[in-house]
Amino acid sequence: MTEDLIKQAKAILRRNDRGSYTVPTHGLYPFQWNWDSCLSALGFSHFDEERAWTEIDTLFANQWPDGMVPHIVFHEEDDGYFPGPDVWRTGRPVPTSGITQPAVAGFAVRRLVDRARDRELAATRARALLPRIHAWHEWFYRCRDPQGTGLVAIIHPWESGRDNSVDWDDVFDRVPTDGVEPFNRRDTQHANPSHRPTQAQYERYIWLVQRFRSLGWDNTKLHDASPFQVVDPGFNAILIRSSSDLADLAEQLDVPEIAAQSRGHAARGVAAMETLWSDGIGQYLCQDRTTGTLIKSPSIAGLLAGFAPIPAPRAKAIAERLTTLGGQVDHLVPSHDPGAREFDSLRYWRGPVWLIVNYMIADGLMRSGEAAIAQRIINDSLRLIERSGFAEYYDPHTAEPCGGDQFTWTAAIVIELLSQELTPA
Ligand code: GLC
Numbered sequence: 402m403t404e405d406l407i408k409q410a411k412a413i414l415r416r417n418d419r420g421s422y423t424v425p426t427h428g429l430y431p432f433q434w435n436w437d438s439c440l441s442a443l444g445f446s447h448f449d450e451e452r453a454w455t456e457i458d459t460l461f462a463n464q465w466p467d468g469m470v471p472h473i474v475f476h477e478e479d480d481g482y483f484p485g486p487d488v489w490r491t492g493r494p495v496p497t498s499g500i501t502q503p504a505v506a507g508f509a510v511r512r513l514v515d516r517a518r519d520r521e522l523a524a525t526r527a528r529a530l531l532p533r534i535h536a537w538h539e540w541f542y543r544c545r546d547p548q549g550t551g552l553v554a555i556i557h558p559w560e561s562g563r564d565n566s567v568d569w570d571d572v573f574d575r576v577p578t579d580g581v582e583p584f585n586r587r588d589t590q591h592a593n594p595s596h597r598p599t600q601a602q603y604e605r606y607i608w609l610v611q612r613f614r615s616l617g618w619d620n621t622k623l624h625d626a627s628p629f630q631v632v633d634p635g636f637n638a639i640l641i642r643s644s645s646d647l648a649d650l651a652e653q654l655d656v657p658e659i660a661a662q663s664r665g666h667a668a669r670g671v672a673a674m675e676t677l678w679s680d681g682i683g684q685y686l687c688q689d690r691t692t693g694t695l696i697k698s699p700s701i702a703g704l705l706a707g708f709a710p711i712p713a714p715r716a717k718a719i720a721e722r723l724t725t726l727g728g729q730v731d732h733l734v735p736s737h738d739p740g741a742r743e744f745d746s747l748r749y750w751r752g753p754v755w756l757i758v759n760y761m762i763a764d765g766l767m768r769s770g771e772a773a774i775a776q777r778i779i780n781d782s783l784r785l786i787e788r789s790g791f792a793e794y795y796d797p798h799t800a801e802p803c804g805g806d807q808f809t810w811t812a813a814i815v816i817e818l819l820s821q822e823l824t825p826a
Pocket of ligand 1: 434561563
């Protein structure tokens with residue numbers, strides 16, 4: 402069984418491989434996505450280390466001069482996706498989008514190094530990537546935390562990677578739709594519209610893109626100019642974990658300045674995460690930075706926070722919350738609390754299970770010594786695959802496969818989980 406699943410997963414990675422990058426899935430997402438690539442590299446690393454490094458190198462070859470690593474790189478023309486380069490108009494040599502995505506590269510690169518069979522290859526490639534990843538992290542703290550709070554804000558829901566989460570609903574009310582140029586969505590031609598974001602959400606996504614474009618994609622202006630500024634605990638946890646992993650890597654490679662600065666980012670981030678904790682809900686919450694208030698939306702963001710080196714009592718509380726959720730669904734981890742009014746078991750990030758998030762939560766909790774719940778998450782993830790194949794996401798109650806199929810990062814995580822490479826406690 403295991404061998405067969407790994408074989409199928411490898412075939413998906415190969416099928417979606419475009420030579421120097423992979424597409425998340427054929428049709429729906431025909432370009433390179435930032436965090437998809439970093440997590441997919443982990444899958445490749447089990448059978449083709451060179452190819453794993455190339456995936457991340459290609460992404461960083463498209464880093465912006467200011468340090469940002471864009472969320473999409475449009476390597477080839479393809480009109481099967483909206484919004485394409487003609488909407489973003491970022492002026493990059495290889496067209497890219499103008500926003501970013503969760504900074505998982507530091508974590509991924511450290512993992513590639515830790516498990517490398519080809520040590521020399523790993524040292525060379527990691528040494529070249531180290532200052533680039535560091536420049537991205539510095540960009541985050543400079544441009545997305547201008548007040549120096551220790552936590553960064555996202556300025557567009559797509560940056561979080563959780564496009565239509567309930568977390569954004571209230572803040573989205575503040576995003577206007579006037580002046581949005583007419584557009585034709587393509588996603589609903591590839592996937593069931595009832596599994597996708599709504600038209601009203603798309604209009605706001607595009608309004609924000611047009612707003613940032615009108616400011617020339619100048620990252621010294623965008624944060625303050627955005628009506629959408631949200632501090633997402635999952636997003637920050639990924640950045641904190643990557644900063645801490647980058648610090649370890651920099652020490653190994655004997656680059657003390659990067660090690661010290663990265664260690665500082667991680668420590669300040671962990672301390673500041675306390676401001677997002679909710680005793681009432683027993684997890685971290687998003688914060689609306691424009692009003693300073695916590696958004697009382699019990700989403701997976703506050704559980705993904707367990708990926709960072711958070712204090713043990715917080716990890717324990719997250720484990721307890723996951724145990725409660727586990728009593729409500731057949732498959733952990735639903736992307737939103739099934740008891741909440743807004744929960745929708747089929748609609749993208751408003752309820753369905755995503756394997757990449759499961760992997761990160763399980764990894765973090767394993768490190769925090771919460772092995773039982775981490776193991777349940779892994780078992781549930783593998784049951785989903787056995788029942789429903791390598792989908793983009795799944796209904797947590799029925800295991801119905803949703804969105805795109807033959808999905809690259811789902812396949813990569815299956816290889817990762819079956820190869821039992823989780824960080825030991
Ligand atoms: C969707 C997801 C995002 C992912 C992208 C490509 O936009 O919400 O997290 O990176 O698809 O798979």
